[in-house]
Amino acid sequence: MAHEASRAGMIRNVVVIVALWEIIGRLGLVAGGALPAPSGILLQLWADRADYPQHVLATVSGSGLGFLIGNVVAVLAGLIFVLMPATLRLLRGVNIAIFALPPIAIAPILNLTLSGMAPRVTLAALGVYFVTMSATVIGLSQYDTRSGDVVRAYGGGNWMVMRLVRLRGAVPDVLSGLRIAAPNAVLGAILAEFGGGGRWGLGSYLLGSLGRGDPFRLWGIGLVATVIAGLSYAVFAIISERVLGTTRSVTLNTAIPAPASALSPIGRLALACGAVLLPFVAWWAFVTFTGVPDMIAKTPLGVIDYLFVGDQSAIARQKLIAALAETLPVAFVGMVCGLGFAFLLAVLAQMSPAVIRAVMPIALFTQTMPLVALTPLLVLLVGRGYAVTMWITISVTFFPAFVLLVQGISRVPQSVLDLPRAYGATAWTEMRKVSIPAALPYLFAATRLTVPRALLGVMIAEWLATGTGLGNLLNQSRGYLDYGMIWTVASVSVLLSVAIYYAVLEVERATLKRLGMQMVE
Amino acid sequence: MGALPSRFLQPITNRSARAAARGEGISLTGVSKTYRGRGTEVEALRDLNLDCPEGSFTALIGPSGCGKSTALRISLGLESHDGGTVRVAGKTPAEATRSGLTGVAFQDAALLPWRSVRKNIALPLEVLRRDPRAHEEQIAGLIRLVGLDGYENALPGELSGGMRQRVAIARSLITAPQVLFLDEPFGALDQIRRRSMNVELQRIWLETGSTALLVTHGIDEAVFLADRVVVMHANPGRVVAVIDVPFERPRTPDLFSMPEFHRLADHIAEVLHGT
Ligand SMILES: Nc1ncnc2c1ncn2[C@@H]1O[C@H](COP(=O)(O)OP(=O)(O)O)[C@@H](O)[C@H]1O
Ligand SMILES: [Mg+2]
Numbered sequence: 001m002a003h004e005a006s007r008a009g010m011i012r013n014v015v016v017i018v019a020l021w022e023i024i025g026r027l028g029l030v031a032g033g034a035l036p037a038p039s040g041i042l043l044q045l046w047a048d049r050a051d052y053p054q055h056v057l058a059t060v061s062g063s064g065l066g067f068l069i070g071n072v073v074a075v076l077a078g079l080i081f082v083l084m085p086a087t088l089r090l091l092r093g094v095n096i097a098i099f100a101l102p103p104i105a106i107a108p109i110l111n112l113t114l115s116g117m118a119p120r121v122t123l124a125a126l127g128v129y130f131v132t133m134s135a136t137v138i139g140l141s142q143y144d145t146r147s148g149d150v151v152r153a154y155g156g157g158n159w160m161v162m163r164l165v166r167l168r169g170a171v172p173d174v175l176s177g178l179r180i181a182a183p184n185a186v187l188g189a190i191l192a193e194f195g196g197g198g199r200w201g202l203g204s205y206l207l208g209s210l211g212r213g214d215p216f217r218l219w220g221i222g223l224v225a226t227v228i229a230g231l232s233y234a235v236f237a238i239i240s241e242r243v244l245g246t247t248r249s250v251t252l253n254t255a256i257p258a259p260a261s262a263l264s265p266i267g268r269l270a271l272a273c274g275a276v277l278l279p280f281v282a283w284w285a286f287v288t289f290t291g292v293p294d295m296i297a298k299t300p301l302g303v304i305d306y307l308f309v310g311d312q313s314a315i316a317r318q319k320l321i322a323a324l325a326e327t328l329p330v331a332f333v334g335m336v337c338g339l340g341f342a343f344l345l346a347v348l349a350q351m352s353p354a355v356i357r358a359v360m361p362i363a364l365f366t367q368t369m370p371l372v373a374l375t376p377l378l379v380l381l382v383g384r385g386y387a388v389t390m391w392i393t394i395s396v397t398f399f400p401a402f403v404l405l406v407q408g409i410s411r412v413p414q415s416v417l418d419l420p421r422a423y424g425a426t427a428w429t430e431m432r433k434v435s436i437p438a439a440l441p442y443l444f445a446a447t448r449l450t451v452p453r454a455l456l457g458v459m460i461a462e463w464l465a466t467g468t469g470l471g472n473l474l475n476q477s478r479g480y481l482d483y484g485m486i487w488t489v490a491s492v493s494v495l496l497s498v499a500i501y502y503a504v505l506e507v508e509r510a511t512l513k514r515l516g517m518q519m520v521e
Numbered sequence: 522m523g524a525l526p527s528r529f530l531q532p533i534t535n536r537s538a539r540a541a542a543r544g545e546g547i548s549l550t551g552v553s554k555t556y557r558g559r560g561t562e563v564e565a566l567r568d569l570n571l572d573c574p575e576g577s578f579t580a581l582i583g584p585s586g587c588g589k590s591t592a593l594r595i596s597l598g599l600e601s602h603d604g605g606t607v608r609v610a611g612k613t614p615a616e617a618t619r620s621g622l623t624g625v626a627f628q629d630a631a632l633l634p635w636r637s638v639r640k641n642i643a644l645p646l647e648v649l650r651r652d653p654r655a656h657e658e659q660i661a662g663l664i665r666l667v668g669l670d671g672y673e674n675a676l677p678g679e680l681s682g683g684m685r686q687r688v689a690i691a692r693s694l695i696t697a698p699q700v701l702f703l704d705e706p707f708g709a710l711d712q713i714r715r716r717s718m719n720v721e722l723q724r725i726w727l728e729t730g731s732t733a734l735l736v737t738h739g740i741d742e743a744v745f746l747a748d749r750v751v752v753m754h755a756n757p758g759r760v761v762a763v764i765d766v767p768f769e770r771p772r773t774p775d776l777f778s779m780p781e782f783h784r785l786a787d788h789i790a791e792v793l794h795g796t
Contacts, residue, residue, distance in 0.1 A: 148633035153597045154648040155619030156697070164647060168635055 009357050014220065019404065035238065036215045041223060044216035058200035060228060060372060062117055063189035066124020070185065071178060074129045076135025092281060093275040099130040100497035102456040103191045104463065104471065105490045106479050111196045111299050111488065113290045120192040127188035128181035136175025139170025167209065175240035182232035190225060190372050206376060209247060210464065215380050222373035298487035306484030317487060319473060320492065327469035330386060331458045334393025342398045343443050345403035356406055365401040371396065371460055379465045382396045388465050392457040401446035408442030409435060446509035451500045455493060544638060545611045546575040547596060547700060547734045551604035554591055565591040567757035578726060580743035580750045582793065590734040593704050610699050621649045624698030628705040630689040632677040639673045642692045651695065656695065663691040666725060672693045683714045690722065694729060701733040707742070709773045716754065719745050720774060727771060745772060752792045762792045789796025
């Protein structure tokens, strides 16, 4: 019953939001009509109806194929990681790099080295790999050992337990992984279309329409992209509901469970070294096997040469540092604002559940909305200055963090929440003693998870809108055919993202340990 | 009962004669086991001796944590042991389980939630790489035997705790085991349900006539079902007494209220509590 009521409340809120949007749009209240009314957007969609099918088809086929390939690889990798835990340690570096890489940074590289549909498919596949892989590892690791005992009691070995108990047991987790991965595939395909210069695809359409700045069409493209991403999410949500009869949380555990191992210190050291080196080996192998000339495709050594040895290296360094100086502060401030805001609102929402009901639909909507589609819309709303970068960063960090925090706090039993009140505590004391400590571990987890997204958001904004920072450097270098710089920006942004991830992880460990709290995996 | 494997229907006398000749059953001789964790050691079993002649029903009773489950898990090859020898049906645990001579039911039914009753019962066959389709009749017979007709295609989530436990019992019998291990199979049931399951288990065991080892902490249950009650003490886990139960079979629920029954149960309780 409560569920029904809250669903009705959600629907009511959505209706209210859409109605408000219509009124604001009609009256042209925001940024001189940059926020058009939904009815106007739908009319423009109808007018453009001849254009859409081919663009949609191109994006859907690219992301669909990438989704398929990425997930097959992810599930197989997860299976191997569980059967041979040493491989998980060895590939840790590769996994984290794939998790942290801002897709926009490597889109130009894929477009340089691969041709046709391959860049879209690859970027879509990279977008789904990590989510599905960790879901598979978690699903296969957390099996019912009692059922495993039954199989072993009849002489079944590890493989038999895997086949009869663990594989089927992991299905719910894998499905919830697929659900979250599906919108990532759409985002990856669109981003690859961006740098690809191909004719068809929603990314190409968006890029082509950006110059005209027609709000109705840009919103239309954004909505179509969102609908595709949302539908792909919904398909797997329905499948898993059918299979399980239960629903699971919208966010996913992205920490890789540490395998218990009895390795010697030397073995551990070797694995750790391998883990660090492997991403570079993979990069090297990729460049070698695609057979693209050295001039265009740079190996790790090529990048070092470009940045530190070659004649132009001083200029290149200067450009890079200038771009970083523009990108990092904005990204940092945006993340702090987004996370802080989410934290405040989540803690406050504890006292008034209506806030949660109002914000949740928007949060879920923006989570499925592809970032690339969001950016032009924000450009329309707030212009091309720093503000747009800031807004992008805030929005990509705020919503996932808010969802995670609200879920985290709601895990605190009501009796614990009631206790301070029973002793006559003020609202402030109650918040200080219960809500804030309960939310803290989730704040860290949210930070870790949103770092790559924040960097991606900033770079997209810079590429499309502000003409500053790393994103712009990447876009410019494409124009100047400055291949060294393209590879440099790509590798630096991936390294940066990984470095920040680990920095947050370290701070998190130290802080939570000092406070005697558990990390959220 | 025509659906049951022919082994189930052999007259008991016949089998006991064969047992005596071959000395099969369960035998643990001088078995010791220490669990080693991070910096901690638990001596679960020290010099444990346990003999269950073929065709007999043995109940293993003792305080919680005395190593009953450990002994059973070692007999099934689920746990390694530090010293001593273990023979199940004349073979090592690994050989015996792999040849499908054993059956097992644990305290928790441990059914796979996505499999129907029928498919859950067929699980051991799949592990042993036997064709479940060739055993359809046996499966149907066992479902009837444990009184679950009509629930063949139900999922575990749709069954009560007692019904799930009966599925686990049926599953433990599907391989027509020569040796049956039961680790507190009725531990999760209430007293009334438990009594009726005890009666059913006796009926099933009499029909199958396998060697049975039942781990329990219920004295009533042990006395009602077993030919011999083996009492263990903890720290370290060891056998302190083997007590014969002389009552005629088949035993009826009346037995639970007879003075002889209570005298024996009181005696076991004294041994159990070391007074
Ligand atoms: N996997 C294990 N690791 C460490 N200690 C264990 C393990 N399993 C059982 N033990 C310990 O061994 C002792 C015997 O346990 P168990 O055989 O389960 O007892 P029972 O079945 O009689 O209650 C207990 O002290 C228990 O804590
Ligand atoms: Mg036990």
